[in-house]
Amino acid sequence: MNDKVFHKVGRRPWEWRGKPDGDTERRRRRVPGTKRHWLKWRDVHNDKSLTRERVLADKMPLWWTLGLGAVVLVTPFLSNTMIGVVTIFCIYAAINVLWTLIVGTAGIFSLATLAVVGAAGYVAAACNVYLGVPWPLMFLIGPLTGLVFGAILAAPSTRLDGLYYALLTMGVAEICRVFILQLRALTASGGAITNVDGFIPEDWFLQRPGLLLGFAGAFVLLLGALLVWRLVNSERLGMLLRVARASREDEAFAEAVGIDFRRARLMVFLISSAALGAVGAFYAMYFGSISPQIFSLDTMLLLFAMMVIGGLGRAEGAVLGAAIVTFIDKGLIELGPPRIILVALCMIGVTIFAREGLTGARAQFRDFRNRKSGEARARRTEKGGEAMPEEATEVHDKQELYYRRFNKRLRDRLKQLITPDLIAEHKKDPLGHHSDGLARVLNYFRRGEMADKYVIHRMKPAEERFRIMAISGERGRPPRVVDDREYTDIKEAYHAVFLLRVNDLMES
Amino acid sequence: MDLGLVVYAMNLAAIYALMAVGISILWSSVGVINMAHGATFAVSGYAAWIFTGAMKPVIAGAFGTSAMATLALAGALVASALIAGALCGLVIYLLAFLPIHDKPNFQVRALIITLGLNIATVQTLLWYFGPRNQGLPKIFGFGRWEVLGTRIRYDQAGTIIGATLIMALTLAWLRYSRKGLEVRAMMQNAEGAAYSGISRQATALPVLMLTGALAGMAAALLSQTIFVSPTSGTIPLVKGLTIALLGGLGSVSGALIAALLVGFLEAIIGAVPFLGQRYVLFGTFIFIIAVLVIRPRGIGGLLDDTRE
Known part of the structure; x- marks a missing residue:
């Protein structure tokens, strides 16, 4: 028996667990002005050590802090070109986060995101250059234009769905591009508006302090986009839409329980559009110009590739994808045209292998590993009353598992003891002194559970007629008759019960 | 209306129909929005260019400059474009269908993979051949016919006739062949088709190769009017996609x-x-948007509704 290998059941991933002091009261800081906590600490009970432990249930805030902190710390030491690349990454990431809000949270497959950015950028830049509006006001004009443009775009989204709406928005972007190119006033510069004022002073433009200032602005922009994401996706609007999404089969259900998901969707779309307008104004300011390139299909596809590589519908995916694609596209510029091929190949590879982009890879790998190890365990285990390893992880009381395992081995041992001789011995003398083997078997039978335990029923008082019944095991429910045989001798009945139990034992 | 205009319109419609019907059939039977259709178009054009370039001396040696030579050249051009298109369909099958067709989010992922394939192929062509336009041999010659007082160029007539022929063949294949029956069954109800023993994998391959060949044919025909370039597939792709959507995805007659x-x-x-040529795309999009707002599921959408 000793050479049998026992495999570990279940898995406990390593993570840091706090050991809170049991006496003091629990204190958690809240975000000022709200009821939210900063981090999602949860107290759990450790079954083994019987102590209270504290775990961080949601570790994403830590990853965000680490990632964004690294960007802030590293960027000032980079070369001028790379600072520009990081700034563009921040702008693209901000656009992508807001786009994710539209595609993921609202579930509207809009491809006009860059069109909103471009339109707001153009209007803000035109106000600045032709009307002499000072640059801080551009941050007001941008979102307003975005809001109006978003409202126009959102109007048909209630009627059209999926691909039809995607096509429509693609058409809108194309119309914007052609419209800008047709404008008489801009033909001289190829449709671009140049010399836009901005928060970067003139003489700092393309100098190191200017680049750093631009980076700081873009980083704040990204933080703002993430804040919008958090406020929309994780608060009421996002929750409503998630409920409606869970019952996509019958959106009527969502409506019946009082969720106006169409309105929620529109709200998300409008909020994101306004935020995209702010990004557009920033874009025009940072580059000091804006060109019809922003409406082109290629730029849109580049941003779409970012979202796809990172994982469609997740903020972290949008940012990670933006980092990867911007690095390939702008950082490896000496590679020439093949870098777009590289982006496309990344896109294909990620999509073939990953269900939900790179950020979903971890969960996918866990699912895969669980499935494989489950299959392997199922292959090497025979059941025999013992808990299967899969169900073993579900059984809370681990004592139960070991009891079942012990029971199985005991039964295996007893099965070997049962021989025709043993049965003959019992038939001869059901009560009284028995051999060691028979005593062991009978002891096991006596210890059996109450449910389905066999009993002998005397059919009439003072009459030697017996039959065998089985106890139901439930209070109030009478025993059931096992078969219709009657015994006139109590010893015969004893032996019949014995035979039934032996039969059950051999079959288990 | 001027008859020349009608001929020009028919010429455009023939090319668009080849692209749109391919996209539409593929979507309704396999469930893939093929964004790599434009790449297929460009690759077929280049394949035809390379092949006819290689075959020209051979054909000239065999037939001289007779009518037979033009015929042989036409055959080589069309055949090479068709085969290249079908091979592209095979590549799409291997990359965008086979690995993921039974995985979650199949439709979105197939769209993304074909989009990636499109970008990668176009950029590779651009990198390898450069952005220069390449002219293919004019298989229909340069003459023009006088019909009812208007002149019809040979290439326009050839395109209209060729496209109609190919389209008729495709529809006949769908209507009368065993495989066509299976494809139509998948178009009607993919699940029901699977229950009656129609293999999705075995049906998707011919459909993808057929739609690829349709794109190849479109490339061969359009190359008679305009040049072949790496990005020449983008406009037919966008047009084909919009027309397929306008017709109601999945409806061949609508397309x-x-x-x-x-x-x-x-x-x-x-x-x-x-207005002029610069506003063509602009106008088309406005028209399509108007139609979609009025009829959200396109022209053939009525069929869709009754099916559901």
Whole structure:
């Protein structure tokens, strides 16, 4: 028996667990002005050590802090070109986060995101250059234009769905591009508006302090986009839409329980559009110009590739994808045209292998590993009353598992003891002194559970007629008759019960 | 209306219909929005260019400059474009269908993979051949016919006739062959088709190769009018996609009607003096948006509704 290998059941991933002091009261800081906590600490009970432990249930805030902190710390030491690349990454990431809000949270497959950015950028830049509006006001004009443009775009989204709406928005972007190119006033510069004022002073433009200032602005922009994401996706609007999404089969259900998901969707779309307008104004300011390139299909596809590589519908995916694609596209510029091929190949590879982009890879790998190890365990285990390893992880009381395992081995041992001789011995003398083997078997039978335990029923008082019944095991429910045989001798009945139990034992 | 305009419109409609019907059949039977259709188009054009370039001396040696030589060259061009298109379909099958067709989010992922394939292929062509336009041999010659007082160029007539022929063959294949029956069953109800023993994998391959060949044919025909370049597939892709959507994705007849409508619309917008060619795309999109807002599921959408 000793050479049998026992495999570990279940898995406990390593993570840091706090050991809170049991006496003091629990204190958690809240975000000022709200009821939210900063981090999602949860107290759990450790079954083994019987102590209270504290775990961080949601570790994403830590990853965000680490990632964004690294960007802030590293960027000032980079070369001028790379600072520009990081700034563009921040702008693209901000656009992508807001786009994710539209595609993921609202579930509207809009491809006009860059069109909103471009339109707001153009209007803000035109106000600045032709009307002499000072640059801080551009941050007001941008979102307003975005809001109006978003409202126009959102109007048909209630009627059209999926691909039809995607096509429509693609058409809108194309119309914007052609419209800008047709404008008489801009033909001289190829449709671009140049010399836009901005928060970067003139003489700092393309100098190191200017680049750093631009980076700081873009980083704040990204933080703002993430804040919008958090406020929309994780608060009421996002929750409503998630409920409606869970019952996509019958959106009527969502409506019946009082969720106006169409309105929620529109709200998300409008909020994101306004935020995209702010990004557009920033874009025009940072580059000091804006060109019809922003409406082109290629730029849109580049941003779409970012979202796809990172994982469609997740903020972290949008940012990670933006980092990867911007690095390939702008950082490896000496590679020439093949870098777009590289982006496309990344896109294909990620999509073939990953269900939900790179950020979903971890969960996918866990699912895969669980499935494989489950299959392997199922292959090497025979059941025999013992808990299967899969169900073993579900059984809370681990004592139960070991009891079942012990029971199985005991039964295996007893099965070997049962021989025709043993049965003959019992038939001869059901009560009284028995051999060691028979005593062991009978002891096991006596210890059996109450449910389905066999009993002998005397059919009439003072009459030697017996039959065998089985106890139901439930209070109030009478025993059931096992078969219709009657015994006139109590010893015969004893032996019949014995035979039934032996039969059950051999079959288990 | 001027008859020349009608011919021009029919010419456009023929090319668009080849693209749109391919996209539409593929979507309704396999469930893939093929964004790599434009890449297929460009690759077929280049394959035809390389192959006819290689075959020209051979054909000239064999037939001289007789009518047979033109015929042989035409055969080589069309065959090479068709085969290249079908091979592209095979690649799409291997990359965008086979690995993921039974995985979650299949439709979105197939769209993304074909989009990636499109970008990668176009950029590779651009990198390898450069952005220069390449002219293919004119298989229909340069002459023109006088019909009812208007002149019809040979290439226009050839395109209209060739496209109609190919389209008729495709529809006949769908209608009368065993495989066509299976494809139609998948178009009607993919699940039901699977229950009656129609293999999705075995049906998707011919459909993808067929739609690829249709794109190849479109490339061969369009190359008679314009040049072949790496990005030459983008406009037919966008047009084909929009027309397929306008016709109602999955409806072949809707796609044909939509192709005719858009062909005429473009010819008319191009001919109106104060609009001109620059507003063609603009006008088409506005028209399509208007139609979609009024009829959210396109022209063939009525069929869709009754099916559900």
